[in-house]
Amino acid sequence: MSLYGTYDEANIFARIVRGEMPAVKVFEDDQVLAFMDVFPQSKGHALVISKVSKARNLLEAEQQTVAALAAAAQKLAKAAAAALKPDGVVVTQFNGAPAGQTVFHLHFHVIPRYEGEPLGRHGEGMADIEELKALAAKIAAEL
Known part of the structure; x- marks a missing residue:
């Protein structure tokens, strides 16, 4: 998809916001x-x-x-850094398919980085949900 177009109410993130799809939440507010x-x-x-x-x-x-x-991205990055003790944290945001965007609902990625560990390819290999819940709880405890 290009930079310009019509918002799709059926995108996965819109469905998560509406409670139609599950998510392992770290925090939320009204915004x-x-x-x-x-x-x-x-x-x-x-x-x-x-x-x-x-x-x-x-x-x-x-x-x-x-x-x-x-x-919120800063808050999440600080909490992830405190909880997981990474060597670095990437905060990134993509605009348009050629830039790497795959879900066309504005979002930021907060990605802890560990020395000597390469980044995995996004979209390959779904994580274990129980592991995600444990990580989310650990990060949330640092908020």
Whole structure:
């Protein structure tokens, strides 16, 4: 998909926000939801999404949405760093399929990085849900 288009109410993240699909939640408020990525690139890979915006990407987002998501991504990165003790943390966001975006609902990735461990390919190998729940609890305990 390109940078421009129509928001799809049936996308997986919209369905998670509406409670139609499960997610291993780390935290949420009235604006944002942070949850574990089920196809993680690294131990502790989580996502931050807007619960209210229909923006497909950063270019379409309202400034207040960007501000709320950025603050939540920082909060999640700090908690993941404290809980998991990674050597680094990647915070990233993709816009359009050629840039790597696969779900067209504005979101940020927070990916702990560990020295000597390469990133996995996103979308390959679904994580064990019980392991994700344990990681989410560990991260949430640092909030």
